[in-house]
Each structure stands twice: as structure tokens, then as C-alpha cells.
Amino acid sequence: MLENKTVFITGGAGFIGSMLAGRLIGHNRVVLFDNLTRNSLKDKAFEAHPNLRLVEGDILDGAALETAMQGAEFVVHCAAIAGIDTVIKKPVNTMRVNMLGSANVLEAASRLKHCARVVCFSTSEVFGTHGFQSSELDKTVVGAVGEARWTYAVSKLAEEHLAHAYYTERWLPTTCVRPFNVYGPGQVGEGAIRTFVNRAIRNEPIEIHGDGTQIRAWCYIDDLVEGVLLALEHPKAVGESFNIGNQRTVVTIYGLANTIVRVLGSTSPIRFIQKEYADVELRVPSTDKARRLLGFEAKVDLEEGLRRTADYYRKFM
Numbered sequence: 527m528l529e530n531k532t533v534f535i536t537g538g539a540g541f542i543g544s545m546l547a548g549r550l551i552g553h554n555r556v557v558l559f560d561n562l563t564r565n566s567l568k569d570k571a572f573e574a575h576p577n578l579r580l581v582e583g584d585i586l587d588g589a590a591l592e593t594a595m596q597g598a599e600f601v602v603h604c605a606a607i608a609g610i611d612t613v614i615k616k617p618v619n620t621m622r623v624n625m626l627g628s629a630n631v632l633e634a635a636s637r638l639k640h641c642a643r644v645v646c647f648s649t650s651e652v653f654g655t656h657g658f659q660s661s662e663l664d665k666t667v668v669g670a671v672g673e674a675r676w677t678y679a680v681s682k683l684a685e686e687h688l689a690h691a692y693y694t695e696r697w698l699p700t701t702c703v704r705p706f707n708v709y710g711p712g713q714v715g716e717g718a719i720r721t722f723v724n725r726a727i728r729n730e731p732i733e734i735h736g737d738g739t740q741i742r743a744w745c746y747i748d749d750l751v752e753g754v755l756l757a758l759e760h761p762k763a764v765g766e767s768f769n770i771g772n773q774r775t776v777v778t779i780y781g782l783a784n785t786i787v788r789v790l791g792s793t794s795p796i797r798f799i800q801k802e803y804a805d806v807e808l809r810v811p812s813t814d815k816a817r818r819l820l821g822f823e824a825k826v827d828l829e830e831g832l833r834r835t836a837d838y839y840r841k842f843m
């Protein structure tokens with residue numbers, strides 16, 4: 527575990543960034559850089575911790591980013607436009623923030639005096655509409671132009687290629703992680719589990735987009751953070767991309783909704799609504815590479831994760 531280091535986290539007020547900050551804050555100086563379009567930090571007990579500094583800023587502002595990053599030894603780049611509904615409404619912003627903003631982060635990191643690691647966040651969306659036990663050696667898929675959903679995957683893929691290029695050409699020690707469907711306490715953006723759990727707690731109807739046959743593998747936030755910490759510290763992570771997910775928690779969206787209703791003892795009815803955008807039908811990772819090289823293993827099973835998530839959201843009712 528890192529100790530006495532300065533860790534700079536873009537998007538550090540978001541779901542994943544703030545949970546990561548919570549793990550590091552006890553023994554490190556943590557700087558969060560975020561424009562606060564989303565904010566999970568405000569609900570964290572460590573918000574006013576003396577080791578924490580929040581800089582409000584936009585990763586599209588390269589100069590502000592570079593100033594705020596001064597003195598960082600480790601950089602984690604979480605800031606992004608994420609969540610399919612947001613992406614579809616704002617494809618221009620998605621591509622600008624995720625491509626140009628990421629370029630700014632990598633360039634600023636490459637100018638640091640002592641940069642031990644840069645971890646960039648990609649996505650499992652780079653595997654397209656059908657990915658079963660997708661491995662890092664599988665081809666990434668770029669969907670049809672004009673389908674707004676794919677602006678997210680394409681922009682993240684560009685970020686990944688750029689991170690790798692900074693490693694090979696400029697020896698910046700970069701690592702990319704591809705999270706597969708993360709959920710849990712503190713999620714502030716879109717996410718099926720966040721929405722379904724909140725509705726189930728209130729016994730309100732749960733709405734499934736499409737016919738509910740879409741298949742996902744769900745990764746609890748603590749497991750994801752464990753994977754990111756390994757990517758941040760492990761010497762074998764440099765220059766690599768890793769799938770980070772839980773390959774055992776595989777369920778259809780209809781199965782997920784039923785599981786949530788059963789586990790939480792809810793009376794929510796389940797309904798189906800049609801959405802006009804492209805969907806991912808099958809997404810299950812292989813996390814063998816992360817296990818082999820980093821010793822990563824997801825531990826929290828789905829029902830346990832759902833209970834913990836519901837306990838968290840009940841506090842806000």
C-alpha cells in the first residue's frame with residue numbers, strides 16, 4: 527500500500543475516484559481535481575481530512591491542470607463523461623473531455639519531475655456489443671459512426687492508445703484499467719444497480735431498458751479499488767492494460783432486477799421500456815491477466831454487494 531506519497535486524482539469527486547481517495551487518504555497526500563459536475567465526495571466522512579485537497583477545475587484547461595498537478599508522484603485519471611444516457615445527450619462533450627482532456631492529463635504528467643505511475647481509466651465498452659470472457663488480447667471493437675453510444679468507447683480507446691504511446695515513446699509509466707460494470711455505495715452517475723436498488727428500497731416499479739436479456743458481470747466497488755491500487759503500485763502493471771471486473775457475477779438484467787427484489791425483500795414490480803439506442807448484449811470479462819500479473823481477485827459476490835449497496839442508499843431516505 528502506498529505511504530507518504532502525493533497522489534493526484536482527476537475526477538476525484540466521482541464514484542470511483544472518491545472511493546480510491548478514501549483508501550489512500552490515511553497515509554498519503556491526496557489531491558482531487560474535478561469540475562464537480564458529479565460529486566460523491568460531499569457524502570464522504572473524509573471530505574475535510576487534512577491530507578485531502580480538492581481543486582475545482584476542468585481537465586480541458588491544460589494550464590490549470592498542470593499547475594494543480596505540480597508535485598504529484600502518482601496520477602490516477604478518472605475524470606470523464608460517463609454513463610450512456612449522458613453520453614448520448616452530449617456526444618461532443620464526451621469526445622472532447624475524454625480525448626482532449628486525457629491528452630492534457632498525459633502531457634501534464636509527462637512534465638512532472640518524479641512521476642512513478644499514471645493510471646488511466648478506459649472501459650469494457652471497447653469490446654463492443656458481444657464480449658464473452660473478453661481478454662486483453664481480443665480485438666477492440668469500434669461501433670458504427672452516428673451511433674452516439676460509441677463516442678464513449680472510441681474516446682476511451684483513443685485515451686488508451688495515447689497512454690500506451692506516452693509509455694513507448696516518452697517512457698511515462700502508464701497503465702490502463704478497463705472496469706466492467708462497477709456498482710456499490712457512493713455511485714452518483716447512471717448505473718442499473720444504483721437505479722434498481724433505489725427503486726426496490728421504495729417498492730417502486732423497476733424499469734428495464736429493452737427485453738432484459740442483456741448479460742453483465744457486476745464488480746463491487748471495493749474490488750475495483752483493489753484492482754486500481756495494484757495497477758498503481760505493481761511493477762508489472764507498467765505499459766499494460768487490464769480488465770478489472772468480476773467474472774463470476776454474471777446475470778441477465780432481468781435476473782438482476784429479480785435478484786434485487788428478492789434480496790432486499792421488495793415488492794417492486796418489474797416493467798420493460800424500449801430505448802432507441804444501441805445496447806451491449808453480452809459483456810463478461812476474463813480477468814486472468816490481472817490475476818496472473820498483479821494477483822487481482824474480485825471477492826464480493828453479487829448478493830453481498832447488493833446488500834451493502836442498499837444499506838448505503840437507505841441512509842439517504
Ligand SMILES: NC(=O)c1ccc[n+]([C@@H]2O[C@H](COP(=O)([O-])OP(=O)(O)OC[C@H]3O[C@@H](n4cnc5c(N)ncnc54)[C@H](O)[C@@H]3O)[C@@H](O)[C@H]2O)c1
Binds near residue numbers: 536561562564705
Ligand atoms: N462506473 C463504471 O462502471 C465504469 C465502467 C467503466 C469505466 N469507468 C470509468 O471510470 C472512471 C470513473 O467513473 P465513475 O463511475 O467514478 O464516474 P463519475 O461520473 O462518478 O466520476 C467522474 C468524475 O469526473 C468529473 N468530471 C467530468 N468531466 C470533467 C472535466 N471536464 N474536468 C474535471 N472533472 C470532470 C465528474 O465531476 C465526476 O466527479 C471514468 O473514466 C469512467 O469512464 C467507469
